[in-house]
Each structure stands twice: as C-alpha cells, then as structure tokens.
Amino acid sequence: MTLDFIRISPKTETTPSALVVTLHGWGANAQDVESLSSYFQLPDCEFLFPNAPYPHPSVNTGRAWYDLEDENYQGLSESRQMLIDWLQSIESNTGVPLSRTILSGFSQGGAMTLDVGLTLPLAGLVVMSGYPHPDIANLKKDNFPPTLIMHGRQDQVVPLSAAIKAREVTQSLGVEVDYHEFDAGHEINLQMLEILRTFVIKTINKS
Numbered sequence: 001m002t003l004d005f006i007r008i009s010p011k012t013e014t015t016p017s018a019l020v021v022t023l024h025g026w027g028a029n030a031q032d033v034e035s036l037s038s039y040f041q042l043p044d045c046e047f048l049f050p051n052a053p054y055p056h057p058s059v060n061t062g063r064a065w066y067d068l069e070d071e072n073y074q075g076l077s078e079s080r081q082m083l084i085d086w087l088q089s090i091e092s093n094t095g096v097p098l099s100r101t102i103l104s105g106f107s108q109g110g111a112m113t114l115d116v117g118l119t120l121p122l123a124g125l126v127v128m129s130g131y132p133h134p135d136i137a138n139l140k141k142d143n144f145p146p147t148l149i150m151h152g153r154q155d156q157v158v159p160l161s162a163a164i165k166a167r168e169v170t171q172s173l174g175v176e177v178d179y180h181e182f183d184a185g186h187e188i189n190l191q192m193l194e195i196l197r198t199f200v201i202k203t204i205n206k207s
C-alpha cells in the first residue's frame with residue numbers, strides 16, 4: 001500500500017529547487033492543504049500533498065494518520081512506515097533528494113512530521129499546531145533537520161502546551177528549533193505561511 005497525493009509542479013521545465021511536502025490533519029484531506037499552495041509564494045518549488053491512509057471515523061471525505069480516539073494511537077506504526085517508504089521513494093519521481101525536501105504538517109500531520117521527519121535526512125521540518133508523540137524523546141541520532149514550530153495561543157484543539165513540549169523535547173535532542181506563537185486558534189494563518197516561506201528559503205539556501 002502506498003499513499004495517494006496531489007502534486008503541484010513549478011511552471012518551468014527545470015528541476016525544482018526544493019520539494020515541500022505538507023501533511024493534513026485528522027479529518028481533513030490533501031485537498032484541504034493543497035488549497036493553501038498559492039499562498040506559499042515559492043514558484044521554484046514542487047509541492048506534494050499526500051492523503052493519510054485511513055478513513056476518518058465520522059467525516060465522509062476526511063482521512064486520518066491514526067486513530068486519535070484510541071489512547072494507543074492505533075494505526076500509527078503502519079502509517080509511520082508507509083510515510084517513510086513514500087518519502088524515500090519520491091526522489092525518483094521528482095528528481096529532488098530528501099536533503100532538499102521540507103516536510104511540514106498541521107495538527108495530526110504536524111505530529112507525523114515530527115515523528116517521521118526527525119528520523120530522515122530532510123532539509124527541514126515545519127510543525128503547525130502540532131504535538132509530539134511520547135516516544136520522540138527516545139530518538140538516538142547525531143544530526144536532525146532544523147525545525148520550525150508554530151502554534152496559536154488560543155488553540156482549543158491542540159493546546160499551546162503541546163507546542164512548548166515539542167520545543168522542549170526537540171531542543172533536548174539537539175534539534176535547531178525556530179519557535180513562534182500567534183494570537184490565533186487551531187488554524188494556518190497568513191502570518192504562519194509567511195514565516196514558513198522564509199524558513200523554506202533560508203533552509204534550502206543552506207543545503
């Protein structure tokens with residue numbers, strides 16, 4: 001089983017300067033985050049928006065990376081492996097290596113970004129309104145991708161404390177963290193997208 005996805009390529013014929021992968025949240029789908037692509041303002045980048053592998057239990061068109069209503073996160077290990085395999089396969093389709101790929105995600109997609117992204121040689125990670133899985137603190141590695149964490153102070157779905165925890169855990173591992181809070185709820189706003197754009201440009205120029 002592999003992940004289906006939406007692909008948006010640069011209008012030029014040249015190989016993209018970078019790849020930006022964005023993971024949707026619980027109950028959303030690839031179309032929801034793909035609708036934000038015009039705001040990224042990164043014309044030389046290629047964008048991939050994968051659908052999570054599982055149907056959402058109550059939203060007809062919604063997808064899930066794992067069962068959030070199960071305290072053991074049922075389906076997480078299978079979803080994690082599918083996402084890793086898919087990310088490792090996309091260079092053959094896009095011509096862009098993982099070292100020039102930014103993995104980003106919102107909410108449950110942000111949790112998956114941290115979970116999977118910290119284990120791969122990616123250019124960078126972007127976590128929007130996300131949270132850390134408990135076992136992240138046990139990672140054993142020397143090098144991690146630089147990570148941008150953004151969260152709304154009025155988030156009623158994933159509390160701000162989750163972002164603070166994500167920052168503390170990743171910094172304790174030795175991750176270079178760029179952390180931002182906003183007067184916002186559980187959302188991706190234009191201010192976040194502008195910071196994401198700046199992060200992508202800075203990170204890709206370093207690689």
